[in-house]
Amino acid sequence: MNRTAGMIALTALTLAPAHGQETLAPAHGQDSRAEAQRVLVVVAHPDDELFMAPAIAALARQGAQVTIIHATSGDAGPGVSSLTPGEELGRVRAMEAFCSVNALGATSSVQFDLGDGTLGLDAHHPGSPARQLVSRLGGHLAQVSLVLTWGPDGGYGHADHRMVSALATQVVQAMPDAERPRLLYVGIPAGGRPPVPEMAEWAVTDPALLTEAIAYTPADLAAAQAAAQCHVTQFDEATRAGMMPLFGATMWQGKVHFRPAF
Template sequence: MSAAARSGPVRALFVHAHPDDESITTGGTMAQLVDAGAQVTLLTASRGEGGEVIGAAHQHLEGDRAGLAAHREGELARAMAALGVADHRFLAPVAGRFEDSGMEWGPDGHARAPRHMPPGALCRAPAEAPAALIRAVVEEIRPHLVITYAADGGYGHPDHRRVHEAVVAALAGLRGRIEPTLLFVETPAEAVAAAFDPTRPGFELTGFDPAPAPANFPAQAPIAVAQDVSAVLGRKAMAMAAHATQITVAGEFFALSNNLGQAIGAVEYFSHAAYPGPEPMPGAPYASVLDVAAPDAAVGGDFAERGAETERGAAPDLAAGPRGAAGTGASAAAEGPAGAAGAGGGAAAGSAGGAGHGATGAEPAADPAEPEASAAAPRPAGRPRLSPWAVIHTLLVAVLVAFLGTMQHLNATAVSLGGQQLVLPWGLVLALALAAAAMWHVSVLYRSTMLLVVTAVIISLGSFALGQPGLLPGHDLLVVNTLRSVGWLFGPMLIAAVLAFALPSLKRRPARP
């Protein structure tokens, strides 16, 4: 799709069953869409009233469905702040209509509906009840992308399955008036195995238990998008950690109430409703969900002109489409590089099956000779724009460490050992440890080598400035002819060099299933 075909920001709607599902399965994609200038909306069906509470600090919420619902609303708000998502809604305006159904484990190792459920349980409601509310949101925001669970619900949770059914029914009920691309969250079998691998470096430090067997269903449909979210994995981890009643995060691993450890997903996978298999989508797997977003014509091309731009303003083309414009129909045709994909409600992939609304449509492939030199180049997937807050936060941390380290680094203690006087430079050790902790914090949080280097440079330059006679508090804080001061001046740069090559958070991962 050419840049001229996009009249405003890409709009994406994520539909999930409970608070925390969005951060675990799609948090990285949401953050990258926000960074790319997209308008992201999260729609959560329940408030997670039936979740098992972890952590001694929150045990008073166990069994208190109303109290836990209110608490998890706050957790979700904090998670969305970490991801930068401003538009997050619940399916029902008040608690109690679509409640967390709960679940129990079946003999096959997957989740199933519990024997005892509240009257307002989500999975008890007919699919059309939540579908009508989802349809209203789709009609309001006219998304180019709708993303939800596959038919199996990931690991079989009955609420996940019901949300899948409701989303498919909601789009079918639009009867082709709005035809967004419908994507399902999937995980290839090899990715499931790798996530639960207890031999991964660092797992032994988490305190989590190894899983005897993964509970997730492996992907049944071909992977259409493999979105590398390693560049925002720190923000994804922060969003997950915000759900403290449900998730424990330790480094690059997490566990739910069962304490079974798994790696935080650095690649998020999606199947396309129009390509349930066995043949994959032409050109797949794409590197970003933006690459398969529906064209403006499929969702109402004049929507942006009717005042739907976000406060960020209109963005350039963010979705250089695949060969032919891809839609979400239950049936689609793709004949070679110039083929076109149908646009409709989507047929569900997976073991439980699903229904699409069957409308089809096509957009001719762009003329290769069409001049696009003036089009703004899309930002590569996995390389988010650093926010002003990230830069400000880094500068504040570096200045604080420079001041504290300079004040501390000359402290030492003389001890006698075998008749010899030894000087223990504990002040320098503490100062360098503080600098290392600050640089590790910035690196893991923002996944940026540039900010790591900036932190080290500011610490060294700030320390040098504090040692100048013309500045307060004066040159006596930094005596440059001592080894301790030399170590403090150059130590942060050496630490930064080590971290830049050693930290997994700063290494790129291939976006392949």
């Protein structure tokens, strides 16, 4: 995700949620079917899961088997740490991702380690990171009923985010109808973008297109808060404390918004 600043904490304190967080079933599963659901979350970097964190926690709480795939190790992004980009940073961020996945109650964490910033490089060439991602994703989609990923905007346009969205879509659209999971793109409703300079260029989506939503409870938001605390290399202490309350008061307001890919 975009490296937001500590001022997020101060902004969050000035924003009261628009309404209370009600305990509602996610829009995709309004009965006990969620207990048998297998869900795949496909993102580019450790910490990208935070953009839909309370939805992941809600699905896991309701019994879904949630696997989070990080396509890269995030080895190029030192964030607020003093670590040099490279293998050591990748190892640390992988541990942060594992911490976050556990906090959200997901079933498993998968690291593809394809190289931060590489997914768009020579994407059409044999053996490219993009080709590898397509090949490896196929092995994780058997019996999955729901896939969550970035929208085509990639949040704020990050090339890896955009490529993860495009490549996940490529794999899912090629599947037979009887086996194809629902594919949802996470989005910020227009008018709901958090009012901090660091997110001024983040993409928004017409709310009329965001026809799917996964509601969350205060406990799910608390799990998201715990997940944010895991990403020490990427966000300072104030940002880790303020990020989830800010998102909850602005772009989420009790439910994480998605639009169907098809």
